[in-house]
Amino acid sequence: MDKNAPVSRLTSFPDGPLELKLQVFLPLSEAEKSLLADLQRTRVDCRPGVELMREGEPIAKVMIVTEGWAIRHRDLSDGRRQIINFVLPGDFVGVQSLLFAQSDHSVSALTKVKAAHFEPDRIIELFAQFPRLAAALSWCTTREESIIAERVASIGRRSAYERMAHLFLELLYRLRTVKSAPGKSFKLPVTQEVLADVLGLSIVHVNRTLRRLRQEGLIELDGGRIVIPDLAALEKTADFEKHFLHAGPPPRRVERQLEALENGAVLT
Amino acid sequence: MDKNAPVSRLTSFPDGPLELKLQVFLPLSEAEKSLLADLQRTRVDCRPGVELMREGEPIAKVMIVTEGWAIRHRDLSDGRRQIINFVLPGDFVGVQSLLFAQSDHSVSALTKVKAAHFEPDRIIELFAQFPRLAAALSWCTTREESIIAERVASIGRRSAYERMAHLFLELLYRLRTVKSAPGKSFKLPVTQEVLADVLGLSIVHVNRTLRRLRQEGLIELDGGRIVIPDLAALEKTADFEKHFLHAGPPPRRVERQLEALENGAVLT
DNA sequence: CGAAAAGTTGATCTACATCAACGTGCGTGG
DNA sequence: CCACGCACGTTGATGTAGATCAACTTTTCG
Numbered sequence A, B: 001m002d003k004n005a006p007v008s009r010l011t012s013f014p015d016g017p018l019e020l021k022l023q024v025f026l027p028l029s030e031a032e033k034s035l036l037a038d039l040q041r042t043r044v045d046c047r048p049g050v051e052l053m054r055e056g057e058p059i060a061k062v063m064i065v066t067e068g069w070a071i072r073h074r075d076l077s078d079g080r081r082q083i084i085n086f087v088l089p090g091d092f093v094g095v096q097s098l099l100f101a102q103s104d105h106s107v108s109a110l111t112k113v114k115a116a117h118f119e120p121d122r123i124i125e126l127f128a129q130f131p132r133l134a135a136a137l138s139w140c141t142t143r144e145e146s147i148i149a150e151r152v153a154s155i156g157r158r159s160a161y162e163r164m165a166h167l168f169l170e171l172l173y174r175l176r177t178v179k180s181a182p183g184k185s186f187k188l189p190v191t192q193e194v195l196a197d198v199l200g201l202s203i204v205h206v207n208r209t210l211r212r213l214r215q216e217g218l219i220e221l222d223g224g225r226i227v228i229p230d231l232a233a234l235e236k237t238a239d240f241e242k243h244f245l246h247a248g249p250p251p252r253r254v255e256r257q258l259e260a261l262e263n264g265a266v267l268t
Numbered sequence C: 001c002g003a004a005a006a007g008t009t010g011a012t013c014t015a016c017a018t019c020a021a022c023g024t025g026c027g028t029g030g
Numbered sequence D: 001c002c003a004c005g006c007a008c009g010t011t012g013a014t015g016t017a018g019a020t021c022a023a024c025t026t027t028t029c030g
Helices: A017-025 A030-039 A121-129 A131-157 A160-177 A192-199 A203-215 A231-238 A252-262 B017-025 B030-039 B121-129 B131-157 B160-177 B192-199 B203-215 B231-238 B252-262
Strands: A043-046 A051-053 A062-067 A070-075 A081-087 A106-109 A113-118 A185-187 A220-222 A225-227 B043-046 B051-053 B062-067 B070-075 B081-087 B106-109 B113-118 B185-187 B220-222 B225-227
Touching (some): A030 A131, A070 A192, A081 A131, A081 B131, A121 B252, A131 B081, A160 A192, B030 B131, B070 B192, B131 B252
Antiparallel strands (some): A062 A113, A220 A225, B070 B106
């Protein structure tokens, strides 16, 4: 903490990825931001490959990833693996701890991961005292479901080519909202095996599909970075509809109710 | 309403599918049940094929299906369709209305559907006044996500044969919790086309896979009913892990907090 | 009864998997 | 500094699960 920094209040910090993401949904007050800062006080660093959570085991903590990539995955008993979703900066891990006795999937760090963690109980606290944050948190989890639902559609009905294009677009947009994708490119810290396991393909086929996308000029790869030179073109080949990312504020009706809450009103 | 029925209180009713499902997670008090009954007062009937909700449009109401089957589905622009999940008795439709300005998927009735519906605002009310119900509702939505995540794993990594076996098991267990599957069989009111669209397969291949499951004695079909003579055998061929159905109470820790709430305590 | 929807079956095709070999970069230990 | 090993990427040959096409049967239902 830099005591000499010119801040309007001691509590104000530059927004982290979580704050950036939540503010797509609703603006945060200083009080809310400082609660979030407090939730994120305890931090951990994980090396690549570390399991943040394992299928079948109880969930001890809720985590918020602040840097790096992780994956939620299911491992079948014969070794086949399916990645359900990427966990990017600003994403939660283990919010289910409140409701589920055991986890039904594992979460593993793909890169070095920096994360914050806190006791599940604090979410109950948050629901009682910060209803707007509670709404924002629910928005996160519901959005996560939408992303997974779109993945079902992708794997079930799109060709490998379309599917991969769609994934890159999803990642671009998700990373943009947490300011991790400047312009038309982003760092893609994954092996082809990881891509295969998200997309439900074999490694070899991922390699060839990647090459085809490159040859068609739809993507450029260069040392762990991917560039999407023509967004519209890629969206067309993926049949990309951004509905599922819900990158907008809540419906007016709800916005009004949330404003009321902001002004200290308590629901009767 | 039968006024002569011997009831302990006027408010007590036989539990509907929603109540049955929620009580897997936690026991409901009379007050909570009567709130649920009140939420379900306004009812609609839908013919097969009716769209309860359409992708891209705002979500007007929250619905609870009490009878019949529906599907959540994504339709790609060229006509391909992927069914994300079945909506069974006791399931919600449109809980996202609070958080999302538009729906990112459609919901269509597969059979005749009886449903209740209410204003989204009432959920906010519920969160403020009935925290235990709020927890139970969150449990429902999180469980829905788990089911979809398992579907990603199925479509991405299981063969058509395993996948279909897995689906039938999922349905059996889900229907059992709402008392719609007596014993080892249940009514399966779907065409092979519908099966194809959940499983990400072609109709023809569904037909053949179905036949194979029948020939192996793993399932029996007869006029819209499916029988699973040997549950263990089917579970083995599907590599079925029931984790994802979360058919148990919350962790102890949380259970204690919820009990406190039941006794009228208010979180400070 | 007739027409449409659903189911069934065979023939053929193809997107993707599997197998196998080889290239390439890189970190570790001698 | 080299060399070895290992993870990752690339490419060709071949195999196969599942798609597509097409015809026919059975069921459903107005």
